[in-house]
Amino acid sequence: MALAEEKAESQVGIPQPVYDIPDGGLQAWGAILGGWLISFCTFGYASSFGIYQDYYVLAGASTSSNISWIGSLQLFFLFFLGLPAGRLFDAGYFRALTLGGSVLYLFCLFMLSLADPTKYYQIILAQGIGMGIGGGLMLVPALSLQGHYWKRRRGMALGLVLTGSGCGGIIYPIMLNHLFNGSTGFHWGVRASAFLTLGLLVLAQFVMRTRLPSAKDRPPQPKPNILAIFTDPPFAFSLFGGFMVVWGLFMPYFYLQLWVNLHGLSSTLAFYTIAILNAASIFGRIIPNMLADRFGQFNVVVPVSAITGALVFVMFASTTTGAVIVFTILYGFFSGSYIALVPSTLAIMAKDTNEIGVRIGLGYFATSFAMLTGTPIDGALLGHGLILNWSKPIVFSGVVIIAGAGFLAVGRHLFVRVKGTQWT
Known part of the structure; x- marks a missing residue:
């Protein structure tokens, strides 16, 4: 007991190193490029699943709900895998995570x-699991790496990284x-996309460098208290609000191409809907993040999420070519904004790097x-067969996103009280 207490006292007395945040430089931009490539290959590929959804449904693999x-x-x-990958990243295992994740992916x-x-069973094992x-072993470390290089312009850096998913x-x-x-x-077709992904992930390994020493070369570090973080009121409300928003967010990403096909619109339009959605999200991942660096992450993410929820209901009127294009651009912009704002909003609540x-x-x-669970619920509400009930998944998605925006507003209010500033 005495030895344990002596060891604990000695570790408390060890001065913890302070690492400067350069907010620029060649390695900082290399971190953005590498993160962009990983975001392109992982989140970008996953957000393109609407193409596979349409193909598998028409191929007769299963029902739309099962395929989703x-x-x-x-x-x-x-x-x-963000939680274990994030903890391993903080412990200094960045290279092992990104390299191992690339090989498996x-x-x-x-x-x-x-x-x-x-x-x-074949496609769910390879593609789903x-x-x-x-991808989970790579994405959060690539995002978290930006916090070691950027502070004042961290929102911009994370937004630029996540434009990779829009481009993908x-x-x-x-x-x-x-x-x-x-x-x-x-x-x-899948094989060609795999060779493209191979080249991009190899390039990402060469351009990313972590600034902090590996775990074995660091002095003893204080371990983050997961329970304390999780029960921190501003973080807890924001987390629940984020859950609600994401619960409904991806319904158009999965079902918009099927919507266009089943409403008798142009096959060419259906062909490009997912691409248009993601193209619009690129601007959404840059502009609001730049505004958030100036006016505060919460002050931007709350209205963005509320607008996203309201836009889901616009699908009811999107039964013509022009209406579908307008809806796709607007929803891509604001949903992409929300996705890009989440990491920087979570990061500002961290006590230290x-x-x-x-x-x-x-x-x-x-x-x-x-x-x-979000998109399978949408698929179950949609039904299967010749007659699909589109109103149920649209209403479900829109309502839960708007409810999530409300919880985010509560999280902002609590965070303002803790920080004592209005620009958060």
């Missing part, structure tokens, strides 16, 4: 190219649509369950 579980599982693991993507698209886990959501859907519906077919990874990871971990 594949994309939901991929998104779930992408964010569920690429292996499963090539396995998907060998799968039979009518065999449900394998690619989700591989443009390139992959157009590429896959052309290949699936052309002479190439499903197998070589050692908590950034775990805060972002814990937030992503909690919202992963919303990603897992």
Whole structure:
């Protein structure tokens, strides 16, 4: 007992190193580029699942609800692993996470190219579980790395990184649509996207460098108190609000192409809807984040999430070509804004840089369950067969997003009281 107390006292007395945040420089921009590439290949690919949803439904793999579980599982693991990946990142295992995640992700993507698209178990193992886990090991470390290089312009940096998912959501859907519906077919179409992903992830490994020493070379570090973070009132309300928003956020990403096809609109329009949605999200991931650096993350994320929820109801009127295009652009912009604002909103509640990874990871971990269940609920509400009930998933998604915006507003109010400033 005496030895334990002496050891604890000695560790308390060890001065903890203070690491400066450069807010620029070649390595800082390399971190943004590497994070952008990882975001492109992981979140960008996952947000393109609407192409696979449409293909698998028409191929007869299963019902629309069952198939949506594949994309939901991929998104779930992408964010569920945020907590362990964030803690390992904070402990100094950045390179092991990104390299191991890249290998697993690429292996499963090539396995998907060998799968039979009518065999449900094959595609859910490769695409839903394998690619989700591989991507989850990479995404949060790539986002958390920005906190070691950027402070004053952290929102801008995270927004730029997450534009990668928007760009991936443009390139992959157009590429896959052309290949699936052309002479190439499903197998070589997936394989072509895998070779593109391979090149980009290799490049990402070369341009990213962590600034902090590895775990074994660091002095003893204080361990983040997960329970204290989780029960912190501003963080808890924000976490629950984020869960509600994400619960309904991805319904158009999964079902918009099917909506256009089943409403008798142009097949060319259906072909490009997911790409247009993600293209609009690129601007949404830059402009609001720049505003958030000036006016405060909460002051931007609350109205953005409320507008996103209201826009879901606009789908009821999106039955013409012009209306679909307007809805797609607006929803892409504001939903992309919300996605990009989440990491910086979580990061501002961290007590120091050692908590950034775990805060972002814990937030992503909690919202992963919303990603897992949201779109399958939409699919179940939609039904299957010749007659689909679109009003149920639209109302469900819109209501839960607006409710989430309300909880985020409560989290902002509590955080303002703690910080004693209005610009948060």
